Each structure stands twice: as C-alpha cells, then as structure tokens.
Amino acid sequence: MNAFKNTLMCWLQRSIGVGFCVMALVLTGCASTRVVDNDVRSYSTLQTMPAPPTYRLERLPSQQEDTPYRSMIERLATLALTEVGMQRDDAHGALRLELSAYSSSYLPNWPHYNNLNVGFGYGPWGWNPAFGYYGSWRDLPPTLYVREVRLVLRDAEGKPVFESSARYDDIWTNDEAIYRMLFQSALDGFPTPPQGERRLRHEMLP
Numbered sequence: 001m002n003a004f005k006n007t008l009m010c011w012l013q014r015s016i017g018v019g020f021c022v023m024a025l026v027l028t029g030c031a032s033t034r035v036v037d038n039d040v041r042s043y044s045t046l047q048t049m050p051a052p053p054t055y056r057l058e059r060l061p062s063q064q065e066d067t068p069y070r071s072m073i074e075r076l077a078t079l080a081l082t083e084v085g086m087q088r089d090d091a092h093g094a095l096r097l098e099l100s101a102y103s104s105s106y107l108p109n110w111p112h113y114n115n116l117n118v119g120f121g122y123g124p125w126g127w128n129p130a131f132g133y134y135g136s137w138r139d140l141p142p143t144l145y146v147r148e149v150r151l152v153l154r155d156a157e158g159k160p161v162f163e164s165s166a167r168y169d170d171i172w173t174n175d176e177a178i179y180r181m182l183f184q185s186a187l188d189g190f191p192t193p194p195q196g197e198r199r200l201r202h203e204m205l206p
Contacts, residue, residue: 033203034172038185040198042164046191050161053086055153056093060100073101073179077151080183084190095161098152101179105145145173149182162191166200177204 057078063070077099078088086095146169153162166185168178185200187193 033205036168036170036172036178036181036202036204038166038168038182038200038202040164040166040185040188040200041196042162042186042189042193042198043195044162044164044191044193046161049085049191050094050153052094054089054093055081055086055095055097056090057088057097057099060098063099072176073149074099076176076180077149077183080180080187083184084187086190094156096154096156096158098154100150102148103146103175105143108141108144142171144169144171147175147178147182149179149186151183151186164190164193 057074077097081088081097146167148165148167150165151163152160154160164186166182168182172178181202181204185202188200
C-alpha cells in the first residue's frame with residue numbers, strides 16, 4: 001500500500017511539474033513577441049535604385065520647431081531609409097524627402113459605447129492636438145491608438161517618384177517601436193514596391 005502511495009505521489013508531482021513547465025513556456029512565448037498588422041499604400045515610378053542613392057530632407061513650415069517628437073520621427077525615418085540603401089545628404093541629396101507622421105487615440109464606436117478622439121501630428125496635419133467627445137463615460141471599451149507615417153520622394157524638378165504611407169490601429173502604445181515598424185513597412189520593397197494597398201504583419205518584442 002505504501003509503495004502504491006509513493007508511486008502515485010511521484011506521478012502527481014511529475015505531472016504538476018510538467019504542467020507548470022508547459023504553462024511557463026506558453027506565457028514566455030506570449031510575452032516575447034507581439035503580432036502587429038499595419039496597412040500600407042505605396043506608389044513608385046522608380047525602376048531601379050536612384051543614382052546616386054541620396055536624398056535631402058525638406059521640412060514644411062509646420063515642421064520647423066525642434067521638438068522630441070520631430071527628432072524621433074526624423075531619426076526613425078532616416079534609419080529605415082538607410083536600411084534600404086538610401087543615404088541622407090541634406091546638402092547635395094539627389095532626391096527631396098517630404099516626411100509626415102500622425103498619432104491619435106479613440107474609443108471604438110461600438111453599440112452602447114462612447115466615442116473619444118485625441119490627435120497630434122507632424123507635417124500637413126500641423127502640431128496642435130485635437131479633441132472630440134460625445135456620449136457618457138460608462139462602459140468604456142479599450143482605447144485604440146492610431147499611428148501613421150507618409151514619405152514622398154521627389155526628383156530634382158520636384159516630380160514625385162515615390163510615395164508610401166503606413167498606418168497602425170491597435171491597443172499597443174510603444175511609439176518608438178511602432179513608428180520604426182511603420183517606416184520599415186512604408187519602405188518595404190523599395191524602390192519597386194507592390195503598387196497600391198496591402199497589409200503587412202510583423203512579429204515584434206513587446
């Protein structure tokens with residue numbers, strides 16, 4: 001009888017231990033990566049890499065103020081362009097880059113829920129935040145966050161030769177990682193990306 005009890009206890013201990021190990025592996029896997037979708041829209045008349053593969057950044061009047069947000073956007077865009085072989089040369093760049101980014105948050109317009117919008121932009125959208133709200137404060141759904149970037153490359157005569165935008169709409173709020181992903185998505189396939197709209201999926205560290 002004692003031998004049976006000992007055997008049963010050993011079996012239970014091993015089963016519980018295996019269960020905890022499996023659970024730990026599952027939780028570790030869930031915490032280690034995040035699947036993120038974003039919508040991309042690209043148009044290009046380029047057939048090959050520009051020669052020389054250089055560009056200069058041209059800021060719009062609304063982009064002249066030096067802020068941490070502007071610095072982050074320009075740094076991440078420069079990094080993504082470098083990854084596809086384009087070098088920034090603000091003095092003699094062959095192409096002219098127009099850059100813009102936008103961020104906002106809102107509550108989904110689900111039945112019986114409110115709607116709240118908060119926005120902030122870098123580029124044609126301007127620098128001022130915008131707010132909108134209607135409804136009551138009961139039963140709030142999860143807040144969704146929108147991040148969007150847009151790049152336009154023009155030749156020396158000002159003709160657009162490449163235009164691409166990428167948009168994120170989800171609950172995650174790591175701006176550094178999200179904007180890095182968006183610029184990489186917007187430049188996916190450069191200089192000859194698939195024309196028009198498509199959806200890209202990324203696995204990212206949280």
